[in-house]
Amino acid sequence: MNHDDYNSNLYESTKYLLDNVKIKPKIGIICGTGLGFLTDEIQEQIIFPYQSIPHFPVSTTKGHLGNLIFGYIAGVPVMCLQGRFHFFEGYSPQECVLPIRMMKLLGITHVLISNSAGALNPKFQIGNIMLIKDHINMLGIAGFNPLCGPNLDSLGPRFPCMNEAYCTQLIKYARKVAEEENFSNNICEGVYGCVSGPNYETAAEVKMLRMVGIDAVGMSTAHEVLTAKHCNMTVFAFSIITNICISNYDDKKHPDHEVINSIAETKKHALRKLVTKIVQRMDESR
Numbered sequence: 001m002n003h004d005d006y007n008s009n010l011y012e013s014t015k016y017l018l019d020n021v022k023i024k025p026k027i028g029i030i031c032g033t034g035l036g037f038l039t040d041e042i043q044e045q046i047i048f049p050y051q052s053i054p055h056f057p058v059s060t061t062k063g064h065l066g067n068l069i070f071g072y073i074a075g076v077p078v079m080c081l082q083g084r085f086h087f088f089e090g091y092s093p094q095e096c097v098l099p100i101r102m103m104k105l106l107g108i109t110h111v112l113i114s115n116s117a118g119a120l121n122p123k124f125q126i127g128n129i130m131l132i133k134d135h136i137n138m139l140g141i142a143g144f145n146p147l148c149g150p151n152l153d154s155l156g157p158r159f160p161c162m163n164e165a166y167c168t169q170l171i172k173y174a175r176k177v178a179e180e181e182n183f184s185n186n187i188c189e190g191v192y193g194c195v196s197g198p199n200y201e202t203a204a205e206v207k208m209l210r211m212v213g214i215d216a217v218g219m220s221t222a223h224e225v226l227t228a229k230h231c232n233m234t235v236f237a238f239s240i241i242t243n244i245c246i247s248n249y250d251d252k253k254h255p256d257h258e259v260i261n262s263i264a265e266t267k268k269h270a271l272r273k274l275v276t277k278i279v280q281r282m283d284e285s286r
């Protein structure tokens with residue numbers, strides 16, 4: 001898609017939402033694989049199936065329900081993507097981040113991004129919640145970066161900084177919430193690595209990703225964060241650790257999307273609490 005078409009699609013999709021929903025969201029949320037239940041926290045829901053929104057991509061990945069939901073979490077107006085778009089689905093990085101740019105145009109200042117990821121850090125266990133402190137964007141390093149191409153000057157600068165891409169104050173606050181709510185033994189912190197997928201990693205790739213400093217790997221999030229920072233939004237993100245990446249050739253276990261899709265549900269209570277508290281905190285800090 002050329003730049004002008006992309007731009008006009010972005011503004012038309014946003015206008016459709018402005019014309020059809022009265023809620024003015026302040027916080028944007030993205031639900032990753034198996035995390036669609038986070039929308040249970042949203043009151044007074046207005047639901048747009050993705051196919052009902054002009055120019056909006058559709059979700060093709062199992063565990064991504066494909067609804068854009070407006071409503072309130074603890075009284076704070078939010079817009080939530082119940083399912084995201086991945087590069088491996090055939091979407092360009094720019095198409096994957098269209099919803100982030102719409103969030104900005106709708107007046108959103110803070111985004112909460114979630115995903116399912118495989119552990120590379122040997123200390124991590126399945127069901128841990130990794131607070132993302134930074135990322136290594138393998139997909140971006142390979143040249144697939146949503147900020148490539150003509151810069152959208154109205155949204156942000158040509159050369160955006162990525163210092164504190166993930167808000168350190170919100171990470172600290174998430175730890176406090178976990179203490180208070182008795183799930184701190186499920187919390188870890190680390191660097192997320194974004195690969196293209198759709199295949200899971202070979203044993204040699206797992207070793208390489210670990211060596212470069214990645215704690216958990218997935219096929220999303222980094223391009224969303226780049227885009228959010230490009231347009232000056234504050235980001236908090238977490239991974240639910242759904243599998244342990246395998247680097248031993250004798251290990252007969254293998255990652256399975258069905259299983260990966262089911263893990264977040266086992267930490268539903270903690271995750272819903274965390275999301276509600278972070279949304280409240282984001283609202284207070286605006």
Ligand SMILES: O=P(O)(O)O[C@H]1O[C@H](CO)[C@@H](O)[C@H]1O
Nearest residue numbers: 032033115116218219220257
């Ligand atoms: O990152 P999310 O969307 O949570 O999904 C993760 O789970 C899928 C693989 O099982 C991939 O799409 C990977 O990125």
